[in-house]
Amino acid sequence: MELARIQEALREERLDGWLLYTFGRSNPVALEVLGLSGLHLTRRLAYLIPREGEPTLLCHAIEESLLPPLPGRRRTYHTWEGFLTGLREALEGARRVALEYVPGGAIPYLSRVDGGTLDLLRGLGLEAASSWPLLLLFQTWGEEKLQSHRRAASGLVVAKELALSFLREHPEATEKAVQGVLVRVLEERGLVFDHPPMVAFGENAANPHHAPTERPLREGDVVLLDLWAKEAGGVYADITWMAEYRAKEAAHKAFHQVVAAREAALRFVAEAYQKGRYPKGFEVDRVAHQLLLEGGYGGYIRHRTGHNLGEEVHGSGPHLDDLETHDFRPLVPGLAFTVEPGLYLETFGVRTEVNVYLHPTGPEVTTPKQAALTPL
């Protein structure tokens, strides 16, 4: 943990401290910041980073031996009174404190401290501020993560190519068989993933959350492959690629529209950087959304334009989202995200998905940009 950088950010944001609080796994954001995500914790744990001086870790005595070293003092409790006393003492003199709190729960990923604990802290005279500006420090990637992401992205591209070859050789293959090919290729390359890839044929592609079945490929189908993976300990890449087996014109037309939406979103980000400003997550979503609306596809949008990438495929950083949430966070250099507009019609669906990494000079698209449905 880069304490100096966090304390600098605390001073910039005029915060007296950052209270990372979790009950067991209730606050995955705090666990990730503290590097405790893999631990089997079941008690209350608090870690206060003050704007100056040493942090304080307050943990249950029974869990102390599980915890890796963290900067600062370590204080254990084994009673609820001990927890409250420890918390009060750590917060002594603080007034404005960052928490995993977002007013109105507007970004629910980051609004993790429970209402009872929030009331407790306010009862101690504290003002709760949102920790999102501090979290950006952890959501940005350095060179090492970017390289790991690029290697994961290469693995995905090979996997989709081999899956398409397999489909050409086995034109009656099932969704599950194609999924099997993707899984095998990713695993052979040492990549890991939380859930196996998605494969959807024809009308199944109309469901953005489809799970592969024994349905075979048929003439007239679109083929949607959505795959995501990372190196162990690395950060994710996540692409969607689409093919078609003599699909009707409507599918080609809809695909061109999502491509146009993707390009408009990418252009918007690049232009904002050229103008010296950081675009906000919700703004990019609106740009892509607008393109789809203009094409007459307003009724077929089911999800936001993109999500942050991190050690989880849906990272905790800014998403391209004004649909599911109003993500007001800025897309600062070092962040990575997907751009994946999709349309879900009655009898088929289309999506294109690329990954973007933000350099200080502007966006780099780290995965291939599909221009048209790949014929089988």
Added chain:
Amino acid sequence: MELARIQEALREERLDGWLLYTFGRSNPVALEVLGLSGLHLTRRLAYLIPREGEPTLLCHAIEESLLPPLPGRRRTYHTWEGFLTGLREALEGARRVALEYVPGGAIPYLSRVDGGTLDLLRGLGLEAASSWPLLLLFQTWGEEKLQSHRRAASGLVVAKELALSFLREHPEATEKAVQGVLVRVLEERGLVFDHPPMVAFGENAANPHHAPTERPLREGDVVLLDLWAKEAGGVYADITWMAEYRAKEAAHKAFHQVVAAREAALRFVAEAYQKGRYPKGFEVDRVAHQLLLEGGYGGYIRHRTGHNLGEEVHGSGPHLDDLETHDFRPLVPGLAFTVEPGLYLETFGVRTEVNVYLHPTGPEVTTPKQAALTPL
């Protein structure tokens, strides 16, 4: 879901409704109540049960197809504005609403709605009440669960007997080898568990969270076996059993003290029922704690006296706890819990653990009560 019983409880508690709200898996209590624990949900979901009339489910359009039927209306949203509108309309006319909220987070298991969402609800003019009285309806067991628990308990008893026989035949066996025996026996009986059993020899028993190692048994050791399991879809049983291999007198003495604490706790519960009142979780903890203090063991207590049993080994119902939390909930008929006082000294630890089911007439101890360390 027994809607009529919940609505009756809402009227008794003078509540206008119960808002079960979760963001993905953020509120495991609500997911369990709604029977959605096994689903891969990632969006905001709300289910309002009004004191009269039909409930309303508000879920993301992308997740609708994943959800099983639930009583009442179903309304989908796919924008954040749609979620807010749906929430406002479902709550129209309500003033006092139960949530997974506990003032001060005093029972963190049940304080699950995030502070941002709590602020949002208060901003709509609602008063947040704690849902714990309603949750008791789900935490109590009927005859079927009790029978399943008893079968699980029988499996645990057989497993510990076979593990002790194994240790007698292999007096230099390691902790991991004994754990292997326990796992095998439990699995052969078709029982499942979240984590494999704990086995601790000698000084390792001084750590209440020990994970089995390659340490072999040695003369002078205590042996602590802690095992928990259930039938698939059933409720847990959870016992601790201790043996000794020529252990010193101090271990026998400490063990007698935890036995005395266990018996005092059991007596307290039985006597409360005889007097026609339901003891509270924290009261039972205090009784056992007091016994350990009186024996001069005050410095060696590391955990509460017991936990609720349910489909999770640490259920969400009332715990015997005034140590880690102040559990003010009443131990009403139909609840089940462990009674497991423990002492953790420098060079060894002792614990005895039984399970209790509460009949309307009083407690039944469903597992064997160990009176002294079993000699090897």
